[in-house]
Amino acid sequence: MPTLVIQNDHIIRALSVILDPDCDAERITAFADYYSVDMPEFPEWCEQIRKKYPAVAPSRVILTNSQEEFQQALQDADAVVVEDFIVGVEELSLAPKLKFIQNFRTDMRNIDQAACSAKNIPALPFHRTVNVAVGEHAFSLMMALAKKTVETNKLLTIESLKAEGWPAREYDRRHTANSNWARISGVKNMFGSTLGIVGLGSVGRYVANWANAFDMEVIYTQRNQLASDLETQFKARFVTLDELFQTSDFVSIHVPLNDSTKGLIGSQQLESAKPGIIIVNIARADIIQKEALLAALETGRVGGVGMDVHYKEPGDADDPFLPYKKVVMSPHIAIGSRINGAVDMESMIKNISEGIDLK
Missing domain, CATH: 3.40.50.720 (NAD(P)-binding Rossmann-like Domain)
Incomplete structure (x- = not known):
């Protein structure tokens, strides 16, 4: 069973739900609820992912909360996933089994790519759909x-516009066009x-x-x-x-x-x-x-x-x-559909699976 050492980010930790058979039941329930907004079938989706990527399902997933914890867990790591934790010469020296590095962002400044190349360890950026x-x-x-567009939404009469403080009235059509008769400045x-x-x-x-x-x-x-x-x-x-x-x-x-x-x-x-x-x-x-x-x-x-x-x-x-x-x-909806998150999780799992299989 591969060991994945990951930064304990509230998004990345979904990997433990999907891949680790020893994941806490309370966390599994919480993620099913989180994804249920757009994916009520989330538990079934997780099972499909496990069958699709047997190289990493199951995996032992170790969540780390600091750079120090991350370093201490690297001894057994087959792959790591980080967002802003550093992976440099020191970290690579602590990870004798490491086969693959996934950065959970496009900015690779936290990864010493030259040191990774010297050890022939792939290190990939990640373009998040989210x-x-x-x-x-x-x-x-x-x-x-x-x-x-929000401020004037459905204000289509002179009366409704005036009620909202706009000086709406038509222009002299004998001489001018009538665009913005609402007189929205x-x-x-x-x-x-x-x-x-x-x-x-x-x-x-x-x-x-x-x-x-x-x-x-x-x-x-x-x-x-x-x-x-x-x-x-x-x-x-x-x-x-x-x-x-x-x-x-x-x-x-x-x-x-x-x-x-x-x-x-x-x-x-x-x-x-x-x-x-x-x-x-x-x-x-x-x-x-x-x-x-x-x-x-x-x-x-x-x-x-x-x-x-x-x-x-x-x-x-x-x-x-x-x-x-x-x-x-808006009520914290910028992240969009939960399907975006699921797409990101599968893409990352696919990368990890292929990265481990290459070794």
């Missing part, structure tokens, strides 16, 4: 706010505008590609600047966080929540932001300081906010963001 869905959701929120173009991406990682890169298709200028910020070839590939220019907010028409947040990113964006950035800026957050709410965001909405400095992640989930009926018409909120 990340595409999350990026799509971010872009859809940007467009909904730019085009005011502030509709923005994507074309020619500037998108600032906070974190040009796996999800942010999809968003950058779509922004390029709309002929938007793309700037980005993160802890470390990307190599010039990647900047060229995504047509993105590196700037500071403050400059990004001062010059962007749209900002999309794509960094993980940790000690260095909690409260990363606050009054300093929001008060000096380009007037009317639209901010979309599908990462984690606490990356933006709540009170500072509310204040910027109240003053009008921020022209719109799209949120799929919230300061409390499930939320409250008196959530302070609800009264703002220029805020679009």
